[in-house]
Amino acid sequence: MVSSSTNDNNLEVMRHSCAHVLAAAVQKLYPGTKFAIGPTIDNGFYYDFGFKKSLSEHDLVKIEREMAKIIKANLVFTKKQLSHQQAKKIFVNQFYKLELLEELVCDGQKTVTIYQTGNFIDLCLGPHVRSTSQIGPFKLLSLAGAYWRGDENQPMLTRIYGTCFVNQKKLDQHLDQLEKAKKRDHRLIGKNLNLFSFHPQASPGNVFWQPKGYFLMKKLIEYWREKHEKAGYLEVRTPEILTNSIWDISGHLKSFADKMYRVSTPDDKNNWNMSIKPMNCDGGVLIYKNSPKSYRDLPLRMGELGVVHRYEASGELHGIIRSREFTQDDAHIFCTKSQVKSEIKEIIDLCFDFYQKFDLGLDHLELSTRPKNSIGSDEIWQEAETVMENILKENEIDYKINKGDGAFYGPKIDFHLKDSLGRTWQCSTIQLDFAQPENFDLSYTNQAGKKVRPVMIHRVIYGSLERFLGILIESNGGNFPFWLAPTQAIIIPITDQQIKYAQQVKKNIKKINNIRIEIDTSNETASKKIALAEGQKIPYLIIIGAKEAKSKTINIRKRGEGVLGEMRIEEFVKSTQS
């Protein structure tokens, strides 16, 4: 028996080998191309090339054909150990490979490994399949630009994505899965279920909420308020527009200005003197500073459902998951240093509470450390990062380190969730901040009567309500749980003879429980009304004809389960409460 991890390894080796075949095909078809790197990724591989002329998607077919030839020719993968000098000679015209070689020298490696397949030689550790015929059915999927070393200041390369499986069936299954995932796209479902829309009359990335989508937002808020009141949070609200003088103190003007919407007043039209808030912190700080604080006030947990605007680069926009206007379920916790641990632990628990409520799985957790454009001293950062890491370790929570990705004022713990295509998005985040209390000269009076600096924790649970809802839609495909569904049940009269009875049924159900019910009074066949209601993913269809009207019953069809049959109103309502 071969263990599954061995199978995974074999698959990875095969895919990596397929990436080499891709490069070999490119070398043959496009002489003079520069080669960068070609690793495996989840479900496939890619290779980055520096082409002389730009490539178009139509070229992929041509490359695929060439790859098939190479595979058929059954070329052997030959491994060689070379000295740096020997390798440099081989890659003399390969700028990117030479750069990689330099790095290996710096790492102190004496020799390097190369693999040769036909005429194609790559700097590569391997391992590879023995020969190209051992590569299974493959497909090139897409073409994309990618910066060399992931740095936008470096040249842009052309990345070709592909995948490869052990047999045709598995490849077809994978491609089929990708197609199915597209049907769960929140942008498509948002349109079909009439949740939200976009209009050119607004800046791209600004959402118009349709009644049903806004209902979902309100439910998220309702649940949020319930949980946060219990957890001892106070809710505040701060202005949408603040003067640049405050953005200057907090450092936003320096670190965030290229994303801030600029505002001027009518009496000072030509001056950019205010900005729409891209974050809620500054307003929160002013609320804190409004009155002197005592140690007795701490921890002070102040929540704000703040609408923020960030002028994101156009290529970043992604429906409601990445928009330019979004609602943060923000909170700022002002506390003493000794309270930090327990506060952060409580926030982590709250995050997991929410994921459970919405039946969402966390993909992974990251500890993001000091970025380049940070404010605050080395000591402060050192201390903050250590505190954060210790909390994760002490609570035995798995995490990755995301170096240099912290907020400019402090390190963060980020929670990442997956969308339908497996892309991960940062939702919850907890940020520890020693810098802003310094900038704003925040203080409280301690037991000894001395003025002391509080610590500030910034945190969001949903992250952005919009993003969270987008992820939720992609996770459940628009099949919202009963408690959340904008329309929970729809009454479908078989003929218009039953409309009166339908109204009565609705009234009687609402008497027992305030279920959100619609009546479909359209002049359509029952079958069609059922088809439409199913398409709208309504949890319960209440079908009533002459029979039900006579026996004073209703006939229930449940989403995902089909016909449940005739029952009394009380029975139905009771079943929805379980």
Add this chain to the structure above:
RNA sequence: GCCGAUGUAGCUUAAUGGUAAAGCGGUGGUUUUGUAAACCACUGACGGCAGUUCGAUUCUGCCCAUCGGCUCCA
């Protein structure tokens, strides 16, 4: 923002160097229907701006928007 692709009614699609075809939807009517789509009529579109051309929805350029990536981020 960068690389590549796409852009025809509210939605899904068709055709064309001589101003556009259909289904769904919407409106009006017929029908009174039993668990995924009855019938008839009407309605409604070439993303924008230039250029080439006698003539451009079609070809070219620029812009805008969207999609897949990169980078960035909640």
